[in-house]
Amino acid sequence: MGHYLDYNATAPARPDAVAxxxxxxxVPGNPSSVHAAGRTARALMEDSRDRVAALTGASPRQVIFTSGGTEAMALALNGFSGRPVLMSAIEHPCAPAAAPQAERCPVRPDGLLDLDALAARLADSTRPPPAAVVVMLANNETGVIQPLTEVVALAKAHGCAVICDAVQALGKMPVSFTALDVDFLVVSGHKIGGPQGIGALIARIAEQVPPLMTGGxxxxxxxxxxxxxxxxxxFGAAAAAVMAQGPAEQIRxxxxxxRMEAEVRTMAPAAVIWGENSPRLPNTSCIGLPGVAQQRQVMTLDLAGIAVSAGSACSSGKLEPSPVLKAMGASDATAREAIRISLGWATTEADVDxxxxAYAPLAAACTG
Structure with a gap:
C-alpha cells in the first residue's frame, strides 16, 4: 500500500473491524427474524449499535443505521423538505445536494463560521426564518473545528434545529451528542477504520424522523x-477500537x-497551511505550495508511493478549485495549489519521513 496519508477520504480497515x-x-440469520439464527443476528447488530452510541455519547435508541454519511445527511434533511435551511459555505457536498434550496452562511478566512453573519441572518425578520441550521463539527479538507457551542446557542434562541456533520470529527476528537446538544449528528464507519458503506444518523427523537426509504x-x-x-x-468494532485507544492517539x-508541517515550512517558507491558526483536527493538514499545481503534487507523491488528495474525495476528481478554500478567500489559482494530507491509526514516523x-523537490519548486 506504500505510505497512505489520505485518511480523511477513507481509513484503512482496522484488523478488529475486518475480523x-x-x-x-x-451468521446466517436476518436480524428481523424471530428464530434463533435471527436472534443471534439481532444481538450482534444491537451490540454494535451500543458501541456506536457509546462512542458518540448517545442512547442506542437514537442511532439509525444508514449506508453512510451521505444517506444519513439526506435522512436528516428530509424532515425539512420545502422549509428554509441555512448551512455553512464549507459543508461536505452531500449537504447542499440533499437541500439545494439551502442558503449558505459564510466562513472567515481562518475557516471558522462567521457567527456574526449567522446571528444576523437568524435575526432577519424580513426573510423566512430557517427551520434548520447545518454546520459540520470539523471540516474534511482543512480540519478546522467549528464553534458548535455558539452555533447551537444562536440556533436554539431562534427555534432552529441543528444538524451536525461529525463524519470527519469522529475518532479524531471527543464527540458527544449529548454535550453538543444538536438535534441530529451524522457519522460514518469508514472514516474510523470500519468498512465502507455503513454510517448512522443520530437523532434526538428518532421516532420523529421521516424515512427516506420505507420497507419492512x-x-x-x-x-x-x-x-x-x-x-x-x-462499524461497532471500529468504534470500540477508537474508544480503547483514547486521547493518547489524538496526541500522537x-x-x-x-512535525510534518514544521519541516514543510523549513523547506518552503512560503507554503500556506490553511486554517493553521484555528482549532484543527490533530490529523489534518491542507497545505498550499505557491506556483506548484496540486495535480503535479498529487501525481509526484503518488509515483513515490505516497497517497494524498487534492481535497474532498467526493470531488477531487473534478477540475474545479476547492469550494472550501474559495469560501475562505482563496483565489481559483491559489486553491489549485493545495493538497490535503491526513493521518490515522496506522500512520507511523516512517510514513511522515x-x-x-518525496515532497522536497516540490517544495524546491515553490515560487513564493
Whole structure:
C-alpha cells in the first residue's frame, strides 16, 4: 500500500473491524427474524449499535443505521423538505445536494463560521426564518473545528434545529451528542477504520424522523431494507477500537502532523497551511505550495508511493478549485495549489519521513 496519508477520504480497515465483518458473514440469520439464527443476528447488530452510541455519547435508541454519511445527511434533511435551511459555505457536498434550496452562511478566512453573519441572518425578520441550521463539527479538507457551542446557542434562541456533520470529527476528537446538544449528528464507519458503506444518523427523537426509504419497518421504520449486518458489525468494532485507544492517539497524531508541517515550512517558507491558526483536527493538514499545481503534487507523491488528495474525495476528481478554500478567500489559482494530507491509526514516523522526502523537490519548486 506504500505510505497512505489520505485518511480523511477513507481509513484503512482496522484488523478488529475486518475480523468482525468476517465473523458476521458467517451468521446466517436476518436480524428481523424471530428464530434463533435471527436472534443471534439481532444481538450482534444491537451490540454494535451500543458501541456506536457509546462512542458518540448517545442512547442506542437514537442511532439509525444508514449506508453512510451521505444517506444519513439526506435522512436528516428530509424532515425539512420545502422549509428554509441555512448551512455553512464549507459543508461536505452531500449537504447542499440533499437541500439545494439551502442558503449558505459564510466562513472567515481562518475557516471558522462567521457567527456574526449567522446571528444576523437568524435575526432577519424580513426573510423566512430557517427551520434548520447545518454546520459540520470539523471540516474534511482543512480540519478546522467549528464553534458548535455558539452555533447551537444562536440556533436554539431562534427555534432552529441543528444538524451536525461529525463524519470527519469522529475518532479524531471527543464527540458527544449529548454535550453538543444538536438535534441530529451524522457519522460514518469508514472514516474510523470500519468498512465502507455503513454510517448512522443520530437523532434526538428518532421516532420523529421521516424515512427516506420505507420497507419492512427496519430501524424502527426509519430506514427500510434488511440491515447491512457485516457493515454494522465492522462499524461497532471500529468504534470500540477508537474508544480503547483514547486521547493518547489524538496526541500522537498531533505530534506527527506538527512535525510534518514544521519541516514543510523549513523547506518552503512560503507554503500556506490553511486554517493553521484555528482549532484543527490533530490529523489534518491542507497545505498550499505557491506556483506548484496540486495535480503535479498529487501525481509526484503518488509515483513515490505516497497517497494524498487534492481535497474532498467526493470531488477531487473534478477540475474545479476547492469550494472550501474559495469560501475562505482563496483565489481559483491559489486553491489549485493545495493538497490535503491526513493521518490515522496506522500512520507511523516512517510514513511522515517518506512524505517529506518525496515532497522536497516540490517544495524546491515553490515560487513564493
Amino acid at each position: 468482525a465483518v468476517t465473523a458476521a458473514l458467517s 419497518g427496519q430501524e424502527r421504520g426509519k430506514r427500510g431494507g434488511t440491515q447491512n449486518l457485516p457493515g454494522i458489525a465492522g 497524531l498531533a505530534r506527527l502532523r506538527d 517518506a512524505f517529506l522526502r
